[in-house]
Amino acid sequence: xxxxxxxxxxxxxxxxxxxxxxxxxxxxxxxxxxxxxxxxxxxxxxxxxxxxxxxxxxxxxxxxxxxxxxxxxxxxxxxx
Amino acid sequence: xxxxxxxxxxxxxxxxxxxxxxxxxxxxxxxxxxxxxxxxxxxxxxxxxxxxxxxxxxxxxxxxxxxxxxxxxxxxxxxx
Amino acid sequence: xxxxxxxxxxxxxxxxxxxxxxxxxxxxxxxxxxxxxxxxxxxxxxxxxxxxxxxxxxxxxxxxxxxxxxxxxxxxxxxx
Amino acid sequence: xxxxxxxxxxxxxxxxxxxxxxxxxxxxxxxxxxxxxxxxxxxxxxxxxxxxxxxxxxxxxxxxxxxxxxxxxxxxxxxx
Amino acid sequence: xxxxxxxxxxxxxxxxxxxxxxxxxxxxxxxxxxxxxxxxxxxxxxxxxxxxxxxxxxxxxxxxxxxxxxxxxxxxxxxx
Amino acid sequence: xxxxxxxxxxxxxxxxxxxxxxxxxxxxxxxxxxxxxxxxxxxxxxxxxxxxxxxxxxxxxxxxxxxxxxxxxxxxxxxx
Amino acid sequence: xxxxxxxxxxxxxxxxxxxxxxxxxxxxxxxxxxxxxxxxxxxxxxxxxxxxxxxxxxxxxxxxxxxxxxxxxxxxxxxx
Amino acid sequence: xxxxxxxxxxxxxxxxxxxxxxxxxxxxxxxxxxxxxxxxxxxxxxxxxxxxxxxxxxxxxxxxxxxxxxxxxxxxxxxx
Amino acid sequence: xxxxxxxxxxxxxxxxxxxxxxxxxxxxxxxxxxxxxxxxxxxxxxxxxxxxxxxxxxxxxxxxxxxxxxxxxxxxxxxx
Amino acid sequence: xxxxxxxxxxxxxxxxxxxxxxxxxxxxxxxxxxxxxxxxxxxxxxxxxxxxxxxxxxxxxxxxxxxxxxxxxxxxxxxx
Numbered sequence: 112x113x114x115x116x117x118x119x120x121x122x123x124x125x126x127x128x129x130x131x132x133x134x135x136x137x138x139x140x141x142x143x144x145x146x147x148x149x150x151x152x153x154x155x156x157x158x159x160x161x162x163x164x165x166x167x168x169x170x171x172x173x174x175x176x177x178x179x180x181x182x183x184x185x186x187x188x189x190x191x
Numbered sequence: 192x193x194x195x196x197x198x199x200x201x202x203x204x205x206x207x208x209x210x211x212x213x214x215x216x217x218x219x220x221x222x223x224x225x226x227x228x229x230x231x232x233x234x235x236x237x238x239x240x241x242x243x244x245x246x247x248x249x250x251x252x253x254x255x256x257x258x259x260x261x262x263x264x265x266x267x268x269x270x271x
Numbered sequence: 272x273x274x275x276x277x278x279x280x281x282x283x284x285x286x287x288x289x290x291x292x293x294x295x296x297x298x299x300x301x302x303x304x305x306x307x308x309x310x311x312x313x314x315x316x317x318x319x320x321x322x323x324x325x326x327x328x329x330x331x332x333x334x335x336x337x338x339x340x341x342x343x344x345x346x347x348x349x350x351x
Numbered sequence: 352x353x354x355x356x357x358x359x360x361x362x363x364x365x366x367x368x369x370x371x372x373x374x375x376x377x378x379x380x381x382x383x384x385x386x387x388x389x390x391x392x393x394x395x396x397x398x399x400x401x402x403x404x405x406x407x408x409x410x411x412x413x414x415x416x417x418x419x420x421x422x423x424x425x426x427x428x429x430x431x
Numbered sequence: 432x433x434x435x436x437x438x439x440x441x442x443x444x445x446x447x448x449x450x451x452x453x454x455x456x457x458x459x460x461x462x463x464x465x466x467x468x469x470x471x472x473x474x475x476x477x478x479x480x481x482x483x484x485x486x487x488x489x490x491x492x493x494x495x496x497x498x499x500x501x502x503x504x505x506x507x508x509x510x511x
Numbered sequence: 512x513x514x515x516x517x518x519x520x521x522x523x524x525x526x527x528x529x530x531x532x533x534x535x536x537x538x539x540x541x542x543x544x545x546x547x548x549x550x551x552x553x554x555x556x557x558x559x560x561x562x563x564x565x566x567x568x569x570x571x572x573x574x575x576x577x578x579x580x581x582x583x584x585x586x587x588x589x590x591x
Numbered sequence: 592x593x594x595x596x597x598x599x600x601x602x603x604x605x606x607x608x609x610x611x612x613x614x615x616x617x618x619x620x621x622x623x624x625x626x627x628x629x630x631x632x633x634x635x636x637x638x639x640x641x642x643x644x645x646x647x648x649x650x651x652x653x654x655x656x657x658x659x660x661x662x663x664x665x666x667x668x669x670x671x
Numbered sequence: 672x673x674x675x676x677x678x679x680x681x682x683x684x685x686x687x688x689x690x691x692x693x694x695x696x697x698x699x700x701x702x703x704x705x706x707x708x709x710x711x712x713x714x715x716x717x718x719x720x721x722x723x724x725x726x727x728x729x730x731x732x733x734x735x736x737x738x739x740x741x742x743x744x745x746x747x748x749x750x751x
Numbered sequence: 752x753x754x755x756x757x758x759x760x761x762x763x764x765x766x767x768x769x770x771x772x773x774x775x776x777x778x779x780x781x782x783x784x785x786x787x788x789x790x791x792x793x794x795x796x797x798x799x800x801x802x803x804x805x806x807x808x809x810x811x812x813x814x815x816x817x818x819x820x821x822x823x824x825x826x827x828x829x830x831x
Numbered sequence: 832x833x834x835x836x837x838x839x840x841x842x843x844x845x846x847x848x849x850x851x852x853x854x855x856x857x858x859x860x861x862x863x864x865x866x867x868x869x870x871x872x873x874x875x876x877x878x879x880x881x882x883x884x885x886x887x888x889x890x891x892x893x894x895x896x897x898x899x900x901x902x903x904x905x906x907x908x909x910x911x
Binding site: 585 | 843844845846847865866867869871
């Protein structure tokens with residue numbers, strides 16, 4: 112499995128609806144946090160080793176209504 | 192418990208040493224990931240409800256050698 | 272109680288109407304200042320210890336008409 | 352009296368020492384908060400109506416050791 | 432009297448019309464310059480000591496057609 | 512005569528000393544204001560029609576101790 | 592032949608459709624990668640020595656539907 | 672005569688049409704280059720010594736269809 | 752194999768020496784281009800499927816003398 | 832021949848010395864202008880069709896003392 116974090120900026124007032132839908136609709140998502148900072152949500156996903164990260168973000172996440180922008184962090188290694 | 196994420200930018204070539212030290216030295220840290228993007232590391236911490244987040248980041252994390260900058264995300268709510 | 276500061280950028284010409292509505296409509300708000308700088312307003316709020324900051328900003332503040340963007344500062348500790 | 356807010360970025364690991372000194376040394380300061388976001392501290396000051404804000408920030412605040420940058424917000428009006 | 436400078440970015444092709452209107456319509460304005468740089472106009476205003484700067488900019492300047500963004504500089508002291 | 516505005520960022524704590532020196536030393540300077548915003552000083556200069564603006568800023572202003580950065584605005588036209 | 596890299600930002604959810612079209616429609620393109628970072632796609636093109644790079648990007652790439660922004664890197668030399 | 676350079680960002684796919692129109696329509700323009708970087712075009716203009724640069728850019732250049740943003744560089748001195 | 756692109760900013764005047772060393776010293780590197788834009792070099796690398804990208808960039812690339820900053824793009828999929 | 836423009840930011844107070852040296856020392860340079868804006872100098876160069884632009888900028892320009900940063904614009908086509 113590989114781990115990615117997706118930071119999501121939502122339309123004003125939409126962040127909590129988007130968070131609920133992410134949790135319900137997308138099985139690869141393991142955690143959704145609303146956060147302070149430039150983005151509204153931080154989402155942790157586990158993808159199969161042969162999954163296409165770009166395809167997952169473009170097709171499964173960016174197509175949800177209420178999302179304005181996303182920035183993907185690839186986790187290279189988990190320490191500890 | 193409250194959850195925070197700290198993004199850390201390290202001196203060139205120091206990110207993996209810093210990650211090892213974070214995991215070994217600081218008990219509030221539950222996950223350290225090296226990541227793509229502007230910062231080198233994404234760190235998840237659990238703090239006591241009455242802990243002072245700013246004090247923790249300033250005194251426990253920023254004082255480690257090899258760290259150049261930090262940005263703290265407060266997690267407001269975990270969904271799902 | 273926990274303290275947050277919300278910086279608010281308004282549509283051109285709307286800042287003072289927004290400020291009036293914030294003061295009248297939202298009981299958690301203790302101070303509203305119009306300010307110089309990138310944002311038009313600086314708002315200080317006191318929330319219950321178990322309140323969800325993200326939910327408060329998203330649902331109570333960002334839904335007011337005339338608001339273009341918000342940036343939330345969490346106060347970790349008050350000195351003195 | 353006029354109200355200003357000064358956002359302060361400190362050297363790594365110095366924010367809490369700076370906060371303590373601000374509170375002890377400068378009588379015009381009424382509140383100091385450590386905060387999330389780009390700056391480490393948010394400071395509220397009350398100055399006499401005929402005080403020179405630029406002089407106060409330059410001479411009284413910026414000269415403290417451990418401060419890296421400041422950004423001043425002038426409060427035009429307090430609502431409510 | 433207090434002095435402020437307002438930098439104004441106009442819609443494409445509108446800067447000179449906006450400048451003419453500023454000069455004609457708003458008595459607190461003492462100078463309007465078209466300038467190089469990110470903004471199109473630099474405007475110097477003298478306000479009464481008890482005037483509300485934010486209210487003046489929001490209600491008197493930002494409501495003129497053809498203005499896209501403003502940034503206000505408060506003059507703390509005039510030297511010399 | 513042509514008019515330029517020079518925005519000046521100073522070393523921490525040096526802005527008022529720099530302002531005093533600008534006023535005393537450089538005859539082309541007609542006004543110096545300490546201001547809020549990213550820069551500490553806003554300076555208005557009148558130069559002869561055949562003066563070289565870049566030479567003036569580079570040789571007469573940037574060489575003063577305590578100056579960290581400058582940004583020059585050329586005034587194209589004064590309205591009113 | 593000369594080599595250029597074009598970084599492409601697409602409308603939300605459109606990056607993979609755009610990538611497919613780039614590969615099928617434009618013969619100068621030798622590689623298309625979906626990538627992490629600010630842009631969604633990194634495209635490598637070989638152009639004739641006398642080809643006009645600006646014309647190629649403006650007319651052949653920017654006219655495809657689903658593209659929001661492009662940034663062109665000219666490769667000066669290939670090492671090794 | 673005085674020299675200015677205007678950097679122009681065009682709507683996607685429009686840069687070459689804009690360049691052709693600039694050359695044909697505006698006599699003060701001596702060179703138009705399509706370029707790499709944030710802007711699409713770099714335009715060199717010679718204006719009469721008493722011409723108003725801001726008026727020229729606002730009225731003659733910014734009014735052409737297909738232009739999204741402009742940034743003007745004033746040439747102070749030509750060396751050599 | 753997985754593909755990454757590393758953008759490298761070098762100390763002034765060092766970019767070509769760095770490029771030569773990258774090609775000679777690091778076997779995972781398949782292409783090095785000097786390019787226009789914010790970074791001086793664009794480097795394409797093929798890593799084993801189980802290689803740690805962050806470790807590779809931090810330990811093998813960032814430790815070369817003459818490098819000032821790096822930004823890593825992960826290639827998710829190659830089209831065509 | 833191919834045309835490039837190099838924007839140069841100099842150490843404070845050094846721009847005119849750098850300009851003089853560029854004109855005297857580097858034969859590919861046809862014009863040097865001191866300019867307003869973020870950079871101090873705009874330099875136009877004509878290079879042989881088979882010249883390596885990156886090598887020229889890195890080795891011939893960036894090695895001059897007093898230069899802090901450069902940004903290169905490649906001219907794709909000259910119109911008119």
